[in-house]
Amino acid sequence: MATRTILRRTLFGGSAFVAGTMAAYSDDIEQLPFDLAGVAQWTFRQLESEQAHNVGLWCAMHGLLPRERRPDPPSLRTTVWGRHFSNPLGSVTPLPQPGNDKPRSFRLESLSAVINRYGFNSKGVDAVRANLLSYRRGLLQRPVNKPGGLPGLVGVNLGKNKTSEDAGADYSLGVTKLGPYADYLVINVSSPNTPGLRALQGRKELEKLVKKVKQTRDGMSWGAAGPPPLLVKVAPDITDADKSDIAAVALRLGIDGLVVTNTTILRPPAVAKLPNGDEIGGLSGPPLFEMSTEVLRDMYRLTRGKLPIIGVGGVSSGADVYAKIRAGASLVELYTALAYQGPAVLRRIKGELAALLQRDGFTSVHDAVGADHIDLGKRRWLL
Numbered sequence: 001m002a003t004r005t006i007l008r009r010t011l012f013g014g015s016a017f018v019a020g021t022m023a024a025y026s027d028d029i030e031q032l033p034f035d036l037a038g039v040a041q042w043t044f045r046q047l048e049s050e051q052a053h054n055v056g057l058w059c060a061m062h063g064l065l066p067r068e069r070r071p072d073p074p075s076l077r078t079t080v081w082g083r084h085f086s087n088p089l090g091s092v093t094p095l096p097q098p099g100n101d102k103p104r105s106f107r108l109e110s111l112s113a114v115i116n117r118y119g120f121n122s123k124g125v126d127a128v129r130a131n132l133l134s135y136r137r138g139l140l141q142r143p144v145n146k147p148g149g150l151p152g153l154v155g156v157n158l159g160k161n162k163t164s165e166d167a168g169a170d171y172s173l174g175v176t177k178l179g180p181y182a183d184y185l186v187i188n189v190s191s192p193n194t195p196g197l198r199a200l201q202g203r204k205e206l207e208k209l210v211k212k213v214k215q216t217r218d219g220m221s222w223g224a225a226g227p228p229p230l231l232v233k234v235a236p237d238i239t240d241a242d243k244s245d246i247a248a249v250a251l252r253l254g255i256d257g258l259v260v261t262n263t264t265i266l267r268p269p270a271v272a273k274l275p276n277g278d279e280i281g282g283l284s285g286p287p288l289f290e291m292s293t294e295v296l297r298d299m300y301r302l303t304r305g306k307l308p309i310i311g312v313g314g315v316s317s318g319a320d321v322y323a324k325i326r327a328g329a330s331l332v333e334l335y336t337a338l339a340y341q342g343p344a345v346l347r348r349i350k351g352e353l354a355a356l357l358q359r360d361g362f363t364s365v366h367d368a369v370g371a372d373h374i375d376l377g378k379r380r381w382l383l
Helices: 002-014 015-024 034-043 049-061 125-139 167-181 197-201 203-218 240-253 286-302 317-327 336-341 346-358
Strands: 078-080 083-085 105-108 113-116 153-157 184-188 230-234 255-259 283-284 309-312 331-333
Touching: 015 336, 049 105, 049 230, 078 283, 083 336, 113 336, 153 167, 167 184, 167 203, 184 203, 184 283, 184 286, 197 203, 203 230, 203 240, 203 346, 230 240, 255 283, 255 286, 286 309, 286 317, 309 317, 317 346
Parallel strands: 153 184, 184 230, 230 255, 255 309, 309 331
Antiparallel strands: 078 083, 105 113, 113 283
């Protein structure tokens, strides 16, 4: 069924709820779009998982998602890699590829979790480049005093094609074509849905890959801002030896940061017993939180607080974001929570995080980064 048809049926199905919401919240015009998005979110969940995902992307592409217009609390502003973030919250392959066979996305409703095995389905770097170019042109036309704070920064996740025998060439092509439009680049070597990809996290393989990609980036011409930072995204289910190897390579070769973590192939007991719990793929959502945060804590310690880390995995509240920050994250990403709670979750999380920072006496996000590691002292990358 076409996305447009699905969207029309979904929105019409929720029209009664929309009318009620407008009546109840007409006194808060800035909150109203988020409440309406919450209603749409409920109706989207009546669709098959990937259909709902595609409808959400279609809405985003056509500007139908609500935009935050209230300024973020000053305590949430942070600067990483010389890039200014108004708050700490926030994959493509070289050639087009369809990804894995459907169905490939499965909700675990009772746990607000998802298992997916998309397999880097992508239209390829040329299509993504066109989208990024359009986005950058739009920023140039954006009024300087437009409400909502700083425009969002764009991180580009790079992956390799499933059938490729030269991972370095794939990632380097992504850097060449997309690097000029990215605020930072991520070498994704941790997706569980591309055969052999996680093997690139080994010391020798990762060292070879990073050297090639970094050489490509450093050999390009950049403006006054310099080249985009280069990060490596790691898996949650790695051994202590893997963690040590990744940290050693990152420090020795001058990687700019880490993304910790991707989805997990492990299945906690609470997941395994569910109807879709035994599906093959990467598990995301709350069941991933403790595991991913523990890896984050380990990687911060192994890199001695010298590298900025983006914390990812199981985030659905301000308390979750705060825990990631205290464990060592300078920035935090969320994804599954958006699928279940819609855009309003970002507004709620920012308010909760600001309150937690104030409660514990932190005047800014970066003051709280790595606070659980009192023995490491001040983060050296901030000096």
